[in-house]
Amino acid sequence: MAKSFKAKHSERIIFPFDKQQQFLLMAREKLDIPWSSFANRMRIHKRTLNDWRRGEYSMPLSVLKRICRISKVKMPTDIKIKDAFWYVFKGARVGGKAVYRKYGRIGGSPEYRKKKWYEWWEKKGKFIKRKIFKRKLIKKPTKNRYLAEFIGIMLGDGGITPSQIQITLNSKNEVEYVEFVKNLIKKLFKLNSGIYKFKTNNAVRIQISSRELVDYLLGLGLNQGKGQKPRDIPQWIFENLKYQKACLRGIFDTEGCVYTHTYRVNRRVYSYKKLCFRNRSQQLLESIAKILVNLNFKPKITNGQSVSLYDSNETKRYFREIGTHNSKNLRRFNN
Numbered sequence: 001m002a003k004s005f006k007a008k009h010s011e012r013i014i015f016p017f018d019k020q021q022q023f024l025l026m027a028r029e030k031l032d033i034p035w036s037s038f039a040n041r042m043r044i045h046k047r048t049l050n051d052w053r054r055g056e057y058s059m060p061l062s063v064l065k066r067i068c069r070i071s072k073v074k075m076p077t078d079i080k081i082k083d084a085f086w087y088v089f090k091g092a093r094v095g096g097k098a099v100y101r102k103y104g105r106i107g108g109s110p111e112y113r114k115k116k117w118y119e120w121w122e123k124k125g126k127f128i129k130r131k132i133f134k135r136k137l138i139k140k141p142t143k144n145r146y147l148a149e150f151i152g153i154m155l156g157d158g159g160i161t162p163s164q165i166q167i168t169l170n171s172k173n174e175v176e177y178v179e180f181v182k183n184l185i186k187k188l189f190k191l192n193s194g195i196y197k198f199k200t201n202n203a204v205r206i207q208i209s210s211r212e213l214v215d216y217l218l219g220l221g222l223n224q225g226k227g228q229k230p231r232d233i234p235q236w237i238f239e240n241l242k243y244q245k246a247c248l249r250g251i252f253d254t255e256g257c258v259y260t261h262t263y264r265v266n267r268r269v270y271s272y273k274k275l276c277f278r279n280r281s282q283q284l285l286e287s288i289a290k291i292l293v294n295l296n297f298k299p300k301i302t303n304g305q306s307v308s309l310y311d312s313n314e315t316k317r318y319f320r321e322i323g324t325h326n327s328k329n330l331r332r333f334n335n
Contacts, residue, residue, distance in 0.1 A: 145245075150185070166206070177327065276307070
């Protein structure tokens with residue numbers, strides 16, 4: 001019977017997102033034994049192992065070393081090692097927020113604290129230069145087709161706040177595209193993206209906090225606008241056909257739809273592929289149609305709500321000449 005593992009003073013291991021589960025699976029497959037036997041070999045409780053497999057808790061460094069030694073799996077290089085009680089500070093913040101929501105303040109007299117803070121700020125605080133207040137520099141690429149495609153992605157599924165950019169995609173059928181967008185951001189701006197999965201639906205958000213990036217994108221012609229949505233294609237995109245193709249690909253890869261139109265004539269059934277993009281911005285729809293016309297397509301704007309390619313040959317030509325980086329759209333087209 002495996003003993004319950006207690007590591008009160010052991011350093012903890014923080015894996016990148018989903019990597020802890022992958023590591024444990026690799027170690028078990030290397031030993032080729034059931035999970036219950038794996039728990040016994042590593043001298044941990046089965047419930048503890050299940051918590052680690054779900055990524056609910058971090059793993060002690062001592063156990064990680066034991067797993068690597070017994071299973072002959074190499075020690076991961078992309079992990080972080082933290083003190084045993086690193087989570088206490090996180091819990092304290094959560095508790096503080098709960099107290100604030102309930103009572104509207106946290107301890108003491110808010111008037112007295114405000115008065116003393118103001119005295120400190122006037123005498124000393126405002127003269128101190130701190131790195132935390134300094135903007136983090138980013139790479140600012142010159143206009144190119146990769147940047148044009150990123151602009152299209154932002155127009156399709158992106159949002160801009162005063163301090164962040166966000167791109168929301170599907171966590172189930174756009175896994176590969178999430179990686180593509182992350183790599184594109186890294187290539188363009190030398191920034192790492194945060195990935196946040198929603199618990200209530202199949203959405204995943206790529207998020208970057210950078211006022212410098214926000215200002216740069218606003219300078220390129222994107223807008224925060226109503227609902228923090230960029231609403232139209234910047235004019236510099238129209239200076240170059242390669243920019244137009246790339247921007248169009250980014251828009252359709254995020255918010256475009258490939259569907260099969262089926263109808264019956266004289267007892268015969270006909271079906272063919274259509275390409276459609278829906279948006280409430282009439283200005284954006286007209287700009288998309290303008291690019292399609294520039295590329296010798298024949299788009300149609302329907303009810304001021306969507307722009308489409310109805311001809312199946314034009315849909316085929318779109319995928320042949322414009323292409324896609326989102327395998328979801330390619331699967332729908334080939335199905």
